[in-house]
Amino acid sequence: MAGRPRRLRRKTYYAMRMKRAVQLLFYKRHREPGAKGWELRRRLGSDYMKVLDLLNDYLDKLGLTVKTVFEEEANPPENPSLEQLDKARFYVTLKGSEGSQETKLIGWRIDDLAGLAVTLSFIISKGGKTPRKDLETLLRTKLPGWRVDLNLHRYLRAGYIVEDENGQLYLGWRTRAEVDQKKLVDLLLEAEP
Amino acid sequence: MATAKKPRRLGKEELRRIIEFCQSVESRGLNPFLVEVDDLISVIKEYYPNWEDPDDLCLDAEALNSIASIIKLQSEWIKRRASSLYRDPFLVEEKLRSLPIEKIVEVFQKAWHPVVEFEQITIGSLGAAMKYWNALAPLDERWREDELALAETGATTREELVKQGLLLSETFSSELEDLWNELKSAVGKDGKISYWDFVGADTYEDTVKRAYLTSFLITYGYAALEVHPLEEKIFILPYQKQISKEDAQPFSFPIPISFEEWKRWREGREG
Numbered sequence: 436m437a438g439r440p441r442r443l444r445r446k447t448y449y450a451m452r453m454k455r456a457v458q459l460l461f462y463k464r465h466r467e468p469g470a471k472g473w474e475l476r477r478r479l480g481s482d483y484m485k486v487l488d489l490l491n492d493y494l495d496k497l498g499l500t501v502k503t504v505f506e507e508e509a510n511p512p513e514n515p516s517l518e519q520l521d522k523a524r525f526y527v528t529l530k531g532s533e534g535s536q537e538t539k540l541i542g543w544r545i546d547d548l549a550g551l552a553v554t555l556s557f558i559i560s561k562g563g564k565t566p567r568k569d570l571e572t573l574l575r576t577k578l579p580g581w582r583v584d585l586n587l588h589r590y591l592r593a594g595y596i597v598e599d600e601n602g603q604l605y606l607g608w609r610t611r612a613e614v615d616q617k618k619l620v621d622l623l624l625e626a627e628p
Numbered sequence: 629m630a631t632a633k634k635p636r637r638l639g640k641e642e643l644r645r646i647i648e649f650c651q652s653v654e655s656r657g658l659n660p661f662l663v664e665v666d667d668l669i670s671v672i673k674e675y676y677p678n679w680e681d682p683d684d685l686c687l688d689a690e691a692l693n694s695i696a697s698i699i700k701l702q703s704e705w706i707k708r709r710a711s712s713l714y715r716d717p718f719l720v721e722e723k724l725r726s727l728p729i730e731k732i733v734e735v736f737q738k739a740w741h742p743v744v745e746f747e748q749i750t751i752g753s754l755g756a757a758m759k760y761w762n763a764l765a766p767l768d769e770r771w772r773e774d775e776l777a778l779a780e781t782g783a784t785t786r787e788e789l790v791k792q793g794l795l796l797s798e799t800f801s802s803e804l805e806d807l808w809n810e811l812k813s814a815v816g817k818d819g820k821i822s823y824w825d826f827v828g829a830d831t832y833e834d835t836v837k838r839a840y841l842t843s844f845l846i847t848y849g850y851a852a853l854e855v856h857p858l859e860e861k862i863f864i865l866p867y868q869k870q871i872s873k874e875d876a877q878p879f880s881f882p883i884p885i886s887f888e889e890w891k892r893w894r895e896g897r898e899g
Contacts, residue, residue: 565657566656
């Protein structure tokens with residue numbers, strides 16, 4: 436009989452930790468959404484990965500998932516160390532690709548989203564960086580010039596891409612969090628007009 | 629011999645061309661293997677004996693540096709091609725040009741998992757913001773410039789200036805001079821004395837005071853420190869005449885004057 440209250444206490448403990456994790460991951464507190472591993476460890480305790488696993492199970496039913504983006508993006512560790520987890524950033528993202536096209540546009544115009552897809556695929560195919568001019572030339576084949584400028588500004592502001600002082604464009608934090616880069620390029624190559 | 633006769637101007641133009649070529653390959657993200665590194669190196673080698681001016685040598689070094697950047701790019705290119713993410717950029721570009729917008733979006737949606745983030749205000753943050761607002765002073769109060777207090781001009785005393793640190797007190801100057809004379813007479817034939825033997829006094833307070841004054845002797849160019857780090861010994865060497873500030877010891881050297889150190893020194897002296 437003594438086991439039951441202990442189990443209940445543990446359940447309450449993790450329920451409280453999950454609530455706190457939701458606040459940390461959903462609400463934007465800094466420039467970037469989500470939270471760093473060390474932040475979660477400090478706020479949720481050393482077993483924060485267990486809390487995130489429980490939260491992930493719960494979010495799964497809602498079509499959401501906790502996404503971990505490691506610093507070593509090109510080569511994410513299979514069994515990450517505590518230090519690698521501390522430095523990683525955790526986000527909540529949409530899980531699957533199901534849903535109608537309208538719901539998946541989530542407020543974007545189809546032109547703008549296509550521009551984003553072209554931008555990201557082009558940079559990925561060029562090894563992670565490309566001169567802005569080359570990308571603009573490609574985008575202008577299907578979008579008016581004024582919209583190209585406007586869109587690139589939007590992608591930059593949202594964190595999908597970053598630009599250096601030499602006019603080179605790179606993938607930004609949001610692309611790393613939201614886009615399955617390999618899948619995108621593979622699907623693109625397989626696609627038929 | 630033909631190389632030596634080639635005008636330097638031609639050589640410099642060649643080097644500039646190499647630099648520009650390498651830079652354009654780098655900035656435009658072109659295939660770095662388009663660059664024949666061996667050929668470029670042989671051109672640099674060919675002209676190298678002609679360079680005499682530092683400017684020419686700098687240009688030569690810059691050309692070499694840009695070739696080194698290309699070699700680095702070649703290494704990255706191979707690594708990328710070997711990675712699982714590599715897909716031929718020309719094929720990708722071709723697809724992007726040929727596919728209709730709707731199809732591109734459809735593909736993208738399968739690989740896109742937007743971050744869920746809330747920016748809504750909560751009751752708690754609204755309460756905190758209201759509290760802040762209520763406590764916030766109006767702009768005209770916050771931006772009001774501090775008025776400078778007007779002061780009447782008047783006479784001041786020497787003591788006041790000494791107190792404010794604008795003038796050195798006579799006592800201080802004369803104390804410094806006395807200490808300098810004492811230092812000059814205390815040194816041995818080698819013209820120096822151990823630091824602790826000089827600043828050490830019967831009481832700890834006096835020792836601190838002497839150390840303080842001694843630091844001014846060194847700063848003002850009346851004496852110099854000689855530090856032997858391995859033997860952990862410090863000596864003071866007085867100058868017979870004050871040297872200029874520029875020639876005085878140009879660095880700071882902290883010497884802790886702790887009570888324990890002073891006690892050890894005194895016990896050593898008495899023992």
